[in-house]
Amino acid sequence: MKKLLLTLTIPIFFLASCAKEKKETPKTEETNKTEQTIAYANGNVPSGLDISIIDKTYAIWKEKYVTSEGCSEGAKRVLFDDMSHTVSEGIGYGMLASAMMRDVETFEALHRYYKTHLDDNGLMNWKIDAKGGIAGENAATDADLDVAYALLLAHKLIGGNNYLEEAKKIISRIKNHMVEKDTYVLKPGDVWGGSQTTNPSYFAPAYFKVFAEVTEDESWLKVSDKCYEILFKSYNSETGLVPDWCKADGTTPADGVEWAKYNGTRYYYDAARTPWRITKDYLWYGDERAEAYCQAINGFVKKVGISKITDGYDLEGNTFRKDKTSAFVGCFAVATMASYDQDFINDAYKENINTFNNTYFNDILRLLTLQMQHGMFIKYES
Numbered sequence: 179m180k181k182l183l184l185t186l187t188i189p190i191f192f193l194a195s196c197a198k199e200k201k202e203t204p205k206t207e208e209t210n211k212t213e214q215t216i217a218y219a220n221g222n223v224p225s226g227l228d229i230s231i232i233d234k235t236y237a238i239w240k241e242k243y244v245t246s247e248g249c250s251e252g253a254k255r256v257l258f259d260d261m262s263h264t265v266s267e268g269i270g271y272g273m274l275a276s277a278m279m280r281d282v283e284t285f286e287a288l289h290r291y292y293k294t295h296l297d298d299n300g301l302m303n304w305k306i307d308a309k310g311g312i313a314g315e316n317a318a319t320d321a322d323l324d325v326a327y328a329l330l331l332a333h334k335l336i337g338g339n340n341y342l343e344e345a346k347k348i349i350s351r352i353k354n355h356m357v358e359k360d361t362y363v364l365k366p367g368d369v370w371g372g373s374q375t376t377n378p379s380y381f382a383p384a385y386f387k388v389f390a391e392v393t394e395d396e397s398w399l400k401v402s403d404k405c406y407e408i409l410f411k412s413y414n415s416e417t418g419l420v421p422d423w424c425k426a427d428g429t430t431p432a433d434g435v436e437w438a439k440y441n442g443t444r445y446y447y448d449a450a451r452t453p454w455r456i457t458k459d460y461l462w463y464g465d466e467r468a469e470a471y472c473q474a475i476n477g478f479v480k481k482v483g484i485s486k487i488t489d490g491y492d493l494e495g496n497t498f499r500k501d502k503t504s505a506f507v508g509c510f511a512v513a514t515m516a517s518y519d520q521d522f523i524n525d526a527y528k529e530n531i532n533t534f535n536n537t538y539f540n541d542i543l544r545l546l547t548l549q550m551q552h553g554m555f556i557k558y559e560s
Contacts, residue, residue: 218461221515223553224527231531232552235545236279243538244272244284248308250294254287255306259538263313266292266302270324271542277331278554285332286339292325299355299368301348317368319356320380320451322348327385330392330558342392349389353397362397362404363426373426374433378412379451381405383468384459388558402459406467409456414493418474421493422448444498445491447539450505453513454547460516462557472516479510480522484529504540507533508547515551527551 243257248264256268269292276285297303297315301322305314329345356365358372364380365371383402390398404426411428413420423432423442435442442448453475460468478495479487489506490499511526530548535541549555 218515218553219557220464221457221461222517222520222523223515224524224551225520226524227527227552229552232279232545232548232554235548236275236281239275239541239545240281240284243268243541244288246287248310249287249291250310252287253291253294254284255291256288256542257538258305261538262308264291264306265314266295266304266318266321267324268538268542269302270321270328271546273328274324274331274555275542275545275549277328277335278549280335282336285328285336289325289329289344297368300351301355301368304367316370317356319352319364319366319368320377320382322352322356322368323380323382323385326352327382327388327558330388331556334556334558346393349393353395357401361426362400363408364401364405366423370434375423375435376408376426376432377423377448378405378409378420379422379448379455381409381452382455382458383465384455384462384557387459387463391560392558409452409471410467413471413474414495415474417478417491417493417495418453418471418476419445419478419491419493419495420449420452422446443493445493447489447505450489450509451543452509454509454543454550457512457516458550458555458557461555469516472513475510475513476517476522479514479526484510484514484522484526487529502533503535504530504533504544504547508544512547512550 244254245257246254249255255264256272258265258268269288272288273285276288292302295302295306297317299317301317303312303315304318304321307313326345326348329341333341333345355368358365361373363373363376366375366377366380383405386398386402390396408426408428409420412424421443423435423438424430425432431441431443439446456468456471459465460472487502487506487510488497488499489501489503491497508530511530514523514526517523530544530551
């Protein structure tokens with residue numbers, strides 16, 4: 179697919195040169211705007227992008243969910259569904275979003291919170307209570323992956339403050355504790371899972387290619403390859419839908435997830451994030467496996483209609499839910515960017531804008547997927 183260039187009017191606090199190493203105080207939308215050509219190496223972005231939507235969405239999210247209550251001095255956290263606890267996933271998402279916005283103060287405050295709640299492996303305990311106590315021990319892989327990549331984004335978009343070295347430390351810890359030895363299966367956490375239990379929505383092959391470059395460790399490419407191997411074993415080739423959880427054989431329900439809805443066998447709120455993660459590998463690297471996956475997903479979405487997407491399917495594509503939520507709409511919407519059908523891409527963008535659920539998980543995925551549709555989720559390059 180051709181390389182697409184897009185010219186937008188965007189606040190200067192986002193669009194300072196990605197190559198700039200000097201840390202600057204971010205400017206506000208009111209003080210300055212600039213034009214910048216944004217490009218993904220592959221795919222297409224929606225037509226008629228409105229950057230004010232990003233500014234408003236970010237401001238609303240930050241006002242509602244980012245707080246200093248229950249934090250050490252200088253730290254902030256992201257409120258979870260109950261508006262009390264914080265989960266490491268939310269910190270990772272928040273660091274990604276704030277890095278893309280070049281919001282230095284928020285990014286550094288969230289990073290400080292991450293660093294004050296590490297487990298014995300140097301990765302964040304997955305759930306923290308309102309007073310800063312551990313409510314869920316040990317780390318969740320998706321969160322630390324996003325934190326590592328957010329630090330790389332911050333290194334390029336913000337500069338300074340040793341973000342690159344911090345990222346390298348976390349990448350090393352992820353490899354040592356979250357990748358199964360010898361098999362290269364991505365574990366769901368630092369103390370459990372592997373071939374008997376894995377989560378396709380954690381698979382981030384584009385990140386792993388970047389990690390290989392940053393660390394000069396090509397074993398990350400084997401992790402990326404293993405993710406695709408499991409993905410194509412687990413997905414329905416007609417719909418592209420994957421289960422929330424599975425074994426590495428792709429066809430067997432995972433061990434140890436009896437607590438998961440539907441025993442982890444359906445396309446539900448975990449699996450919903452899979453298109454968001456896999457599409458990056460097409461946009462950044464043009465990986466043919468990512469394109470094939472997106473084609474299957476897009477065929478399913480076209481058949482259903484983006485406006486009729488609901489929040490739960492079996493792998494054959496039969497819905498068992500009635501709600502329309504941003505987690506599903508937004509993540510399906512970014513997959514359309516691997517399509518040649520501009521009307522399809524535009525309709526998905528509009529649907530993502532117009533779907534708003536006012537809950538932690540949906541709000542942050544709406545923000546992140548809109549940022550991706552706007553060309554903001556850039557590939558880190560040394």
